[in-house]
Amino acid sequence: MSLKDQITEDMKTAMRAKDSERLGTIRLLQAAMKQKEVDERIVLDDAAIVAIVDKLIKQRKDSITAFEGAGRQDLADKEKAELAVLAAYLPERMSEAEVQQAVQAIVAELGASGPGDMGKVMGAVKARLAGKADMGLVSAAVKAALAR
Structure with a gap:
């Protein structure tokens, strides 16, 4: 259904x-x-x-x-x-640890580094995690990953 x-x-x-x-x-x-x-x-x-x-x-x-x-x-x-x-109409959400792992994998895959690549990374992350994760959590994880 x-x-x-x-x-x-x-x-x-x-x-x-x-x-x-x-x-x-x-x-x-x-x-x-x-x-x-x-x-x-x-x-x-x-x-x-x-x-x-x-x-x-x-x-x-x-x-x-x-x-x-x-x-x-x-x-x-x-x-x-x-x-x-x-x-009730949302699919099961990813945990914070799962979000961080997914973001790390995407950052590594794109070879992104530094805050200048935030848009590129967020575009890719949004495409893969839309509906599966809270985008506020995703944004924070991307900022943290690119700050390293």
């Missing part, structure tokens, strides 16, 4: 269970997917859907930080609930 089909089935399940928070989050995800399909006139594959989910999760994390900083715990809790629903 494709990820798109899984999301549709989860929406139907949430409707039947009258789980309005989960349903709202899934509808938000479907709207983002539909927008991408319409804008680019494509049919999304699982990798593109994972990228959309990643983007939505990053937005939620930023919102949580902002709401907690402003003392709005009620809104932060709502964002955390949405984050939990969205995280």
Whole structure:
């Protein structure tokens, strides 16, 4: 079953269970997917859907930080609930050690050295690790690898 089909089935399940928070989050995800399909006139594959989910999760994390900083715990809790629903659609994430190993291998493969090669390395890393790792962790690992 494709990820798109899984999301549709989860929406139907949430409707039947009258789980309005989960349903709202899934509808938000479907709207983002539909927008991408319409804008680019494509049919999304699982990798593109994972990228959309990643983007939505990053937005939620930023919102949580902002709401907690402003003392709005009620809104932060709502964002955390949405984050939990969205995280279920991501594949298993790589650990920090696995990310560092992968980055080291790519840096060695490209022969990159110094901060000037950051763009080249990030391009290659993004292509291989998209959806598998948190890009914040990846960026930090690339900076550390190139600083040596």
